[in-house]
Amino acid sequence: MLVIHLLSSFVFNILPVPIKPTIVHISVIIASIIYGPRIGAILGALMGVISIVTNTIVLLPTSYLFSPLVENGNFASLIIAMVPRILIGITPYFVYRLMKNKTGLILAGAVGSMTNTIFVLGGIFVLFSHVYSGDIQAMLAAVLGTNSIAEAIISAILTVAIVPALEKLKK
Structure with missing residues (x-):
């Protein structure tokens, strides 16, 4: 996850692309499906x-939305940084199991x-x-209309491409 985070931060900051999707969550989604909701969480x-x-740090x-240690950050920052990410490790497992x-x-x-996206x-x-x-509505709508659609598509494609191979290796 750290490697994906660092590489994607580097690549998306160098390339002149209008959107900067988060891809770290894909490893959480895949782990949830393969190893269950506890490992995913x-x-x-x-x-x-x-x-x-x-x-x-950066x-x-x-930054205040995700860190209680910066100006305007508080306990709510912890909720936004942690709860949606923990839920990423739970929801894909149950969707796939259905x-x-x-x-x-x-x-x-x-x-x-x-x-x-929804919880953040x-x-x-x-x-x-x-x-x-x-x-704030305009800012959130812009994020929802750009990054979140790209993230969902990338996540869906990589999940369907990677999980079957990992399930074979697991057996």
Whole structure:
């Protein structure tokens, strides 16, 4: 997860692309499907810790949303950084277990990604709209309309491509 985080941060900061999708959560989704919701939740918590550390060290205008240790950050920052990421490790497992086929893998990848998006953006709206000085609905809609769609598609494609190979190796 750390390697994926560092490489994706490096690549998306160098390439002149209009969106910068998060891809660290894909490893959490895949682990959830292969090893179950407990391991998935643990890796999701690790992803949350990575987010807290990154936003504490690399200060961006949005760092307060994910780190209680920066200006305007508080306990709500911990909720936004941790809860959605833990849930990423749980929801894909149950989606895939309901279907147990290729469609289930595609949906599990997309649902895992959207779990993060919905809970992070929802948390920002509920817990931090008073801090944001601009039009928070417009900002959240822009993220939802760009990054989140790309993340869901990438997650679905990589999940359906990687999980069958890992399940064979596991056996």
